[in-house]
Amino acid sequence: MRWQGRKQSSNVEDRRGQGSRIGGKGTGIIGIIILLVGAYYGVDLSGVVGTPQIGTATQQSSLSSEQEAQLNELSRVVLANTETVWADYFSKRGSRYTPATLVLYTAGTQTACGTGQAAMGPFYCPADRKV
Numbered sequence: 001m002r003w004q005g006r007k008q009s010s011n012v013e014d015r016r017g018q019g020s021r022i023g024g025k026g027t028g029i030i031g032i033i034i035l036l037v038g039a040y041y042g043v044d045l046s047g048v049v050g051t052p053q054i055g056t057a058t059q060q061s062s063l064s065s066e067q068e069a070q071l072n073e074l075s076r077v078v079l080a081n082t083e084t085v086w087a088d089y090f091s092k093r094g095s096r097y098t099p100a101t102l103v104l105y106t107a108g109t110q111t112a113c114g115t116g117q118a119a120m121g122p123f124y125c126p127a128d129r130k131v
Contacts, residue, residue, distance in 0.1 A: 008076035009083055013130070015105040016068075075102060101130045 083099045090097035103109060108117040112127035124131050 003077040006077045007080045009079035011101045013103045103130050
């Protein structure tokens with residue numbers, strides 16, 4: 001499939017490089033306290049606070065900026081194709097397709113379904129209609 005130069009979707013939020021802010025200031029302090037209590041008792045409680053890092057998380061990509069740009073374009077082309085196919089499918093059946101928004105991020109990001117982490121892989125959150 002040739003994808004370069006094809007129509008790209010505009011239903012994309014690019015949050016890469018923003019890091020992730022997990023909770024507010026109070027949530028970060030509580031998370032640190034929970035981790036400290038766990039460390040004191042020799043128990044890893046990072047899963048309880050919902051993320052391995054509290055505060056701003058950053059993740060360096062091993063990809064070049066050119067590779068990142070190509071993957072960004074490929075994702076937008078595939079999403080546009082998906083939107084076209086599903087809109088046509090729903091239209092033929094008398095319904096309307098509501099496209100989802102694709103969110104690109106590194107490390108983690110907040111969703112209406114909770115914290116999304118890069119290690120989880122792609123997921124759909126019906127509460128905010130984002131992938």
